[in-house]
Amino acid sequence: MYIWNNPSEFLIITPESASSLSGGSDRPFDFVVSIDYNITMDIFSLTKSKTRRKILEQFLSRPDQDYYLHQLKRKLSVSVGNIRRELIALTKIGLFQSYRKGRLVYYKINQQSVLFNTLKTFMKKTTIDMSENIVQKGFSWVTKSSPFQTSPDLYCQTRDVFQVRLQTFSQHLEQKLGIVAYLVTALAGEIGNNSFDHNLGQWPDIPGIFFAHDDNQKIIVLADRGQGILKTIRNVIPQVSADRHALKIAFTQVISGRFAEKRGNGLKFVTQVLKDKKWRLRFDSGKASLEIFPNQKMKIIEKKSVIKGCIAVLEY
Amino acid sequence: MIIKLYKFGDLLISRPAGREAYLSAKAYLFTKTPQIIEFDFEQVKVLTPSWIDEFITLLKKEYPQVKIEFHKSNNPTVISSLKVISSSS
Numbered sequence: 001m002y003i004w005n006n007p008s009e010f011l012i013i014t015p016e017s018a019s020s021l022s023g024g025s026d027r028p029f030d031f032v033v034s035i036d037y038n039i040t041m042d043i044f045s046l047t048k049s050k051t052r053r054k055i056l057e058q059f060l061s062r063p064d065q066d067y068y069l070h071q072l073k074r075k076l077s078v079s080v081g082n083i084r085r086e087l088i089a090l091t092k093i094g095l096f097q098s099y100r101k102g103r104l105v106y107y108k109i110n111q112q113s114v115l116f117n118t119l120k121t122f123m124k125k126t127t128i129d130m131s132e133n134i135v136q137k138g139f140s141w142v143t144k145s146s147p148f149q150t151s152p153d154l155y156c157q158t159r160d161v162f163q164v165r166l167q168t169f170s171q172h173l174e175q176k177l178g179i180v181a182y183l184v185t186a187l188a189g190e191i192g193n194n195s196f197d198h199n200l201g202q203w204p205d206i207p208g209i210f211f212a213h214d215d216n217q218k219i220i221v222l223a224d225r226g227q228g229i230l231k232t233i234r235n236v237i238p239q240v241s242a243d244r245h246a247l248k249i250a251f252t253q254v255i256s257g258r259f260a261e262k263r264g265n266g267l268k269f270v271t272q273v274l275k276d277k278k279w280r281l282r283f284d285s286g287k288a289s290l291e292i293f294p295n296q297k298m299k300i301i302e303k304k305s306v307i308k309g310c311i312a313v314l315e316y
Numbered sequence: 317m318i319i320k321l322y323k324f325g326d327l328l329i330s331r332p333a334g335r336e337a338y339l340s341a342k343a344y345l346f347t348k349t350p351q352i353i354e355f356d357f358e359q360v361k362v363l364t365p366s367w368i369d370e371f372i373t374l375l376k377k378e379y380p381q382v383k384i385e386f387h388k389s390n391n392p393t394v395i396s397s398l399k400v401i402s403s404s405s
Contacts (some may be wrong), residue, residue: 159330159332163327163329163330163333166327166329167327170327170361170362174361179391179392180392182361182362182391182392182393183392183393183396185327185329185361185362185393186329186362186363186364186393186396186397189327189329189330189362189364189366190329190364190365190366193329193330193331193364193366196330197331197366265365265366265369265400265401266364266365266366268365268400269364269365269396269397269400272396272399272400273396276396
């Protein structure tokens, strides 16, 4: 049985029809991904459903590990019903196998399946594309002269929305990284909440923040179209005139941009955790771009392009 | 008095949430002027310096005589947050 990807639908071809198609069809055979199974799916359909994608990521990251349904429910935060439905479909096409042990039905990914290696490569590639995409989307959102609607999934208009998304992200990440997820959440929380703290009631055009993450590539992007670090720092040190100086002060001195309030240690906390964990951060505001490298070095440069507000890209 | 912070949630992140927690503690927990306040971080997953700073700043402002103690914790966010706020205070 043969299959290829048709952009609008997925097609199952019997061996009989395949022979006629291979001779007469003008459709490209580059897309053939499986010739082994009685029932099959194309690779794009395989990764289209969110639940299926989560299941595949889980099994592909640890292909020797078998799981029963409730284990997957806990790891993926998806209902047992949805997981069962997907696994039954994936077992039918031969990508998964199941077996019973006591009262539990375990599922394992079939590493002998033709789809296994293809999927592994495909998932890796799309994940990288997605990471590049969220960084690109974030930069695009903060550099355009007028605001545009970004995907609703990536936009938190209020702090409450951000808090809920951060909580979901944290729970998901905890299953993958354990206690380290708490530090990642704390950093994202500090950076994201900083945007609200310093811009509430004063957003120049669009309120709220951009928040996107790719937990496979371990990247978080947070951005706002707020007043930027320079204007915030000038509230307390009016003589600061350059974005790069403001950025340095924000990351190295305990000083609050909210005059008369004793605060301003959020970014110092970020710096300290980055140093301890050897993580990497890029933080741009106005014309300045700061980078903190895993070797703990900090670099600040001035660019030609201007960021409206701030953008942070954290690699953990 | 021991304040079990998990009762305010397991993700203690933003300043407004820290302020809200303090106001609630003041209304319902501080039935008389507290002398010693012990913070217990058991079951807290994420603490940020912003959250705890907001709570403590208000506490110190309204009860200048209060003695604040922190229970030991293995949580890295608690350790880092306390390190940052203690070095800045």
